[in-house]
Amino acid sequence: MFNEFQLKMLNKEASSAKNKPSNIIEHLHLKKGMVVGDIGSGGGYFACEFSRKVGVEGHVYAVDLNRKSLEYIARNLEKKEIRNVKTVLAQPQEVELPEQFDLFFLRNVFHHLTEPEEYFKSLKRFLKDDGRIAIIDYEKRKFSFTGLFGHYTPLTVLLDIMERAGFYPFKQHDFLQDQLFVIFAKKGD
Numbered sequence: 567m568f569n570e571f572q573l574k575m576l577n578k579e580a581s582s583a584k585n586k587p588s589n590i591i592e593h594l595h596l597k598k599g600m601v602v603g604d605i606g607s608g609g610g611y612f613a614c615e616f617s618r619k620v621g622v623e624g625h626v627y628a629v630d631l632n633r634k635s636l637e638y639i640a641r642n643l644e645k646k647e648i649r650n651v652k653t654v655l656a657q658p659q660e661v662e663l664p665e666q667f668d669l670f671f672l673r674n675v676f677h678h679l680t681e682p683e684e685y686f687k688s689l690k691r692f693l694k695d696d697g698r699i700a701i702i703d704y705e706k707r708k709f710s711f712t713g714l715f716g717h718y719t720p721l722t723v724l725l726d727i728m729e730r731a732g733f734y735p736f737k738q739h740d741f742l743q744d745q746l747f748v749i750f751a752k753k754g755d
């Protein structure tokens with residue numbers, strides 16, 4: 567569970583130029599009116615950025631299992647007068663959502679999921695047929711914090727789990743240092 571200071575730090579890290587947030591957002595091809603879920607939204611940096619891209623006619627859902635995170639995001643939304651982002655308290659294994667989504671975005675969250683295959687099978691119910699799931703996570707690095715503490719997902723593991731959950735890699739980007747960035751689409755039945 568993150569406290570307010572840690573949530574601020576998450577936003578600082580997410581918005582840092584070295585982590586290329588603008589490039590990430592550009593490659594999501596967000597459009598006005600889209601419905602986007604920021605799963606594991608942390609401090610809410612990306613949810614707030616997405617809100618501008620989808621405009622007043624779009625919806626962004628900041629989804630997290632940490633109530634403190636959602637309260638922190640809600641306070642920031644209020645301050646910034648952002649009206650098109652809703653917060654959703656999730657359970658570790660599944661999430662209930664009120665509409666169909668164009669995009670789910672998970673940055674540095676995949677390695678936290680205890681049953682990722684089941685999780686994405688469940689999430690699929692809320693993804694439009696032409697919807698996408700964008701996943702960013704650390705790849706293994708031997709002597710880094712993320713490598714030593716298991717905060718990473720090898721690409722082969724990600725592709726295998728997502729394949730079993732019913733998705734194929736639609737696009738893979740390699741402009742992030744130390745992190746994988748793969749956009750998945752639904753496999754046909």
Ligand SMILES: C[S@@+](CC[C@H](N)C(=O)[O-])C[C@H]1O[C@@H](n2cnc3c(N)ncnc32)[C@H](O)[C@@H]1O
Pocket residue numbers: 568576577580605606607608609611629630631632635656657658659672673674675678679
């Ligand atoms: C390392 S933080 C990343 C936050 C944010 N995505 C970012 O890039 O700054 C991981 C976040 O995922 C959340 N989380 C972990 N497991 C989750 C789950 N099963 N469903 C929703 N959120 C989850 C945590 O509470 C935490 O806020």
